[in-house]
Amino acid sequence: MKTNDALRPFFEERRVLLAPMAGVSDTAFRTLCREQGADVTYTEMVSAKGLSYANEKTRRLLDLADGEDIVAVQLFGHEPDVMAREAAWIEGELGERLAYLDINMGCPARKIVSKGDGSKLMTTPDLAREIIERVVDAVSVPVTCKFRRGYAVGEELAVPFAVMAERAGAAAVAVHGRYAMQYYSGSADWDTIAEVKRAVAIPVIGNGDVRSGDDALAMVKKTCCDAVMVARGAEGNPWVFADVKAALAGSDRPKAPSWEDRLAMAHRHADLLDRRGGKNIVRMRKHAMWYLAGLPHASVARKEINSCQTLADFDRVLEALRLAIEKGCEDHVRPV
Numbered sequence: 001m002k003t004n005d006a007l008r009p010f011f012e013e014r015r016v017l018l019a020p021m022a023g024v025s026d027t028a029f030r031t032l033c034r035e036q037g038a039d040v041t042y043t044e045m046v047s048a049k050g051l052s053y054a055n056e057k058t059r060r061l062l063d064l065a066d067g068e069d070i071v072a073v074q075l076f077g078h079e080p081d082v083m084a085r086e087a088a089w090i091e092g093e094l095g096e097r098l099a100y101l102d103i104n105m106g107c108p109a110r111k112i113v114s115k116g117d118g119s120k121l122m123t124t125p126d127l128a129r130e131i132i133e134r135v136v137d138a139v140s141v142p143v144t145c146k147f148r149r150g151y152a153v154g155e156e157l158a159v160p161f162a163v164m165a166e167r168a169g170a171a172a173v174a175v176h177g178r179y180a181m182q183y184y185s186g187s188a189d190w191d192t193i194a195e196v197k198r199a200v201a202i203p204v205i206g207n208g209d210v211r212s213g214d215d216a217l218a219m220v221k222k223t224c225c226d227a228v229m230v231a232r233g234a235e236g237n238p239w240v241f242a243d244v245k246a247a248l249a250g251s252d253r254p255k256a257p258s259w260e261d262r263l264a265m266a267h268r269h270a271d272l273l274d275r276r277g278g279k280n281i282v283r284m285r286k287h288a289m290w291y292l293a294g295l296p297h298a299s300v301a302r303k304e305i306n307s308c309q310t311l312a313d314f315d316r317v318l319e320a321l322r323l324a325i326e327k328g329c330e331d332h333v334r335p336v
């Protein structure tokens with residue numbers, strides 16, 4: 001028997017979440033974020049249609065890392081039949097490692113909304129309701145959905161949409177406090193998250209502009225949300241989860257990572273991507289840019305990163321940067 005309470009105890013113990021991020025939240029990044037304290041990590045969004053064609057690239061998005069014993073999978077699509085069937089397939093594949101299935105109702109990308117997927121579903125709430133109901137019926141794990149403040153700028157849809165989702169059987173909602181048509185501009189409206197929290201009894205995951213433990217504390221204080229979800233704040237900064245976790249627990253905050261920590265994490269990230277095989281290592285270009293942001297003497301490295309093709313290429317660039325920093329910053333000269 002399914003109940004909307006399915007995730008309440010879950011989020012009492014797991015309050016720090018890595019958001020679903022297409023092109024970013026793969027097994028390598030999820031591993032690093034979990035190590036730094038993320039309680040739940042989401043896969044990149046997975047196309048239900050792609051799964052229905054047994055598309056290999058789509059299926060690989062469901063690969064789990066060694067030791068990854070819980071994950072949230074995010075599914076997108078607009079056809080209730082396909083969504084329900086593929087949700088059941090995912091559950092069969094991942095078994096107990098699947099903590100819950102999330103439905104993407106917030107993505108604003110043109111190629112997604114043009115098909116009626118992602119945030120476009122906020123404008124078709126009857127269809128969104130049918131999708132949630134069908135997916136809830138098809139699986140035994142809890143089902144959640146992630147959406148935004150609204151679709152068009154100025155159109156407040158989050159509260160009625162959350163109420164609809166709860167009635168349709170969703171066990172939690174994740175709310176990003178921007179309109180879809182704002183994409184990532186402006187700032188996230190946390191009042192929207194607070195309003196949703198007051199309107200539904202299921203857990204509410206707050207999302208938008210959390211980049212530190214202080215931000216997480218402020219969001220929880222303002223919205224009373226049950227869990228905090230971080231996306232861009234984790235780019236090049238998996239340590240954000242340790243900070244958020246400590247802040248929410250009221251314990252001592254970790255020190256900010258040193259430049260050595262950053263280079264070591266970048267190397268580790270590249271290594272994990274390399275182990276995934278194929279062209280995954282090329283993803284490291286953007287991650288390396290993020291790890292290097294703000295580091296001194298990094299302008300040459302930044303230029304070279306864009307032509308790196310292999311793990312050895314990245315390691316060469318990182319080593320050259322290490323030497324440049326050591327030479328250039330007296331504070332960091334190593335004893336000989």
Ligand SMILES: Cc1cc2nc3c(=O)[nH]c(=O)nc-3n(C[C@H](O)[C@H](O)[C@H](O)COP(=O)(O)O)c2cc1C
Pocket residue numbers: 019020021022023024044045074104105106107146176188207208209210229230231232233
């Ligand atoms: C590179 C990138 C990829 C994203 N991919 C997804 C996705 O696959 N599914 C989704 O629901 N949201 C996706 N988002 C949105 C984030 O999950 C999150 O809602 C948004 O970035 C706001 O949170 P933040 O302020 O912590 O970044 C993505 C965001 C970024 C920056």
